[in-house]
Amino acid sequence: MSATDQDNVRKIFANIVDLWEARRPGPGLLPARADFDMTDFMDWIGWVSIYEIEYGDPIRFKIRLAGTQVTKIEQADNTGRYLDEVFPPDKHPLVYPPYFEALEIGGPVYLQRDVPTKSGVAKTMSKLVLPVAEDGIRPNKFINILHYAPVSHRDEIDGLVVI
Secondary structure, X not given: OOHHHHHHHHHHHHHHHHHHHHOOOXXXXXXXXXHOOHHHHHHHHHHEEEEEEEXXXXXXXXXXXXXXXXXXXXXXXXXXXXXXXXXXXXXXXXXXXXXXXXXXXXXXXXXXXXXXXXXXOEEEEEEEEEEEOXXXXXXXXXXXXXXXXXXXXXXXXXXXXXX
């Protein structure tokens, strides 16, 4: 992905974060899933997934909705499955950090890194994780927005970035 493409994705994701912020019911409170209509994400509709948070020991994340573009990239519709069923334990350190970070900070998390796909072609994945809470306090779902693009060589350090 070129630097210009990266910048465009970041700008679009920043606009989505602005929307998330505008839907907060009050200072320090989280918006609810019901505060968003899927038309809010119309340009990204196939890239949107909804995960339900199930608190327990261990905490689990259930995929309630997997976007059509996500299912094409992953070559599977994982709707109704848990992340720990989709990804083997050795992949958990790569998969879980943005979700735990979003829970810890009570806000959006942006992640970008190069990842292999099931088709065997590496892609640059950009992910925006938006925690939502029916009670405004304890997150009960994540709205995830993904973007995949061809990998390009770049000098930036990939990793977790809070925006």
